[in-house]
Amino acid sequence: MKKLKFAVIGTGFWATYQLPAWFELESVELVALCNRTRARADDFAQRFDVQHVYENVDELLDRHADELDFVDIITDVDTHLYFTTKVAERQLDVICQKPMAPNLDAARQMVETCRQWGVRFYIHENFRWQAPIRQLKAVLDSGAIGEPFKANVSFCSAFPVFDNQPFLAQLDQFILTDIGSHILDICRFLFGEASSLYCQTTRVNPHIQGEDVANVLMRMHSGLVCNVAMSYASILEHEVFPQTLVTVEGSAGSVVLRRDFEIRTTVRRPDRSVDTQSQIARPPIYDWADPDYALVHASIVDCNRNLLTDLQGLGGAETTGGDNFETIRLVYAAYESARTNQVITL
Ligand code: 89Y
Known part of the structure; x- marks a missing residue:
């Protein structure tokens, strides 16, 4: 497979893991780094043996656009449109960190700009690549629980996210953009597209700017009703960060993704008693991963691999800009619903 050359813009908290995750894959070569704070990029360059470092994206692109295949943008959301446009104009493929954009108009512009320049555009959206989520999807696809009609999806935690990512406390729109x-x-990965959505939000933590609790109720095109609870204010018996817990009920049974990656599938036997089978969908553990985030960090590798396969011309990318636009549409529809106290028809 051809080795693809890439550059990274942004050497903040997330790049600390995204870079070693790239190095788990063989057919990539990191050529240059760009960060507004030079010292941090220099530190990364030394740590990851990268030859070229820039503070200015234009300089990086002037020097390297000819040899690069793609650019991975790992910066704050407010800069995504700017950097995506810069990279697309040089006719290089773009990978951009989630959330795609700070509003729907900017997201639309990003998709359109990349389309106009004829470059591939992907969002690095990794949660759907978590081992237990992939396994849960396999159970649903197997038909074991019949036709799913109801789901509860929960990401409720009191993990001190602001310690590692202090900027999250400054966001006017926090939990729906960051975790939503x-x-x-x-x-969307598990149940398909939504046809309507209702949302309520709350801020519990007085030291942050945005909302830290959001409850979203969606009706999916399939008819399934999906109840999503998200919180960073939940002091619970078991702190499960960064696990997503899911219960799905179907016409022939149910499947529950519990803490510690346990998936329990329950179906009816012909005599009307129930049978429950358990499996553990443990993620791989990488030595560069932060143990607190190991589940997420492992999924970075699988997300990168999926995007790289597509960049190699083999197709199959899941989180293209066009696909992720549908996710970000839900995020901003949720804010609109919470603001107006209305059901949003999508
Ligand atoms: O920023 C967030 C993410 O993408 O995964 C977890 C996180 O670090 C904190 O909510």
Whole structure:
């Protein structure tokens, strides 16, 4: 397979893991780094043996556009449109971190700009690549529980996310953009598209700017009703960060993704008693991963692999810009619903 050359823009918290996740794959070569704080990029360059470092994206592109195949943008959401446009204009393929954009208009512009320049555009959306989520999807696809009609999806935690990512506390729109973009994407991955949505939000933590609790109720095209609970204010018996817990009920049974990656599938036997089977869908553990985030960090590798396969011309990318636009549409529809206290028809 041809080795693809790429550059990274942004060397913040998330890049600390995204870079070693790239190095788990063989057919990529990281050529250059760009970060507004030079010292941090220099530190990364030394750690990951990268030859070229820039503070300015234009300089990076002037020097390297000819040899690059794609650019991975790992910066804050407010800069995504700017950097995506810069990279697309040089006719390079773009991978951009989630959430795609700070509003729907910017997201639309990003998709359109990449389309106009004829470049491939992907969002690095990794939660759907978590081992237990893939296994849960396999159970649903197997038909074991029949036709799913109801789901509860929960990401409720009191993990101190602001310690590692202090900027999250400054966001006017916090949990729906930061975690909602992941969890609503999982819902689309598992259950397909939504036809309507209702949302309520709350801020519990007085030291942050945005909402830290959001409850979203969606009716999916399939007819399934999906109840999504997200919170960073939940002091619970078991802290499960960063696990997503899911219960799906179907016409022939149910499947539950519990803490510690346990998936329990219950079906009726012909004598009307029930049979429950359990399996554990443990993620791989990488030595560069932060143990607190190991489940998520492992999924970065699988997400990168999926996008790289597509970049190699083999197709199959799941989280293209066009696909992720549907996720980000749910995020901003949820804000609109919470603001207006109305059901949003999608
Ligand atoms: O920023 C978030 C993400 O993408 O995964 C977990 C996180 O780090 C904190 O909510």
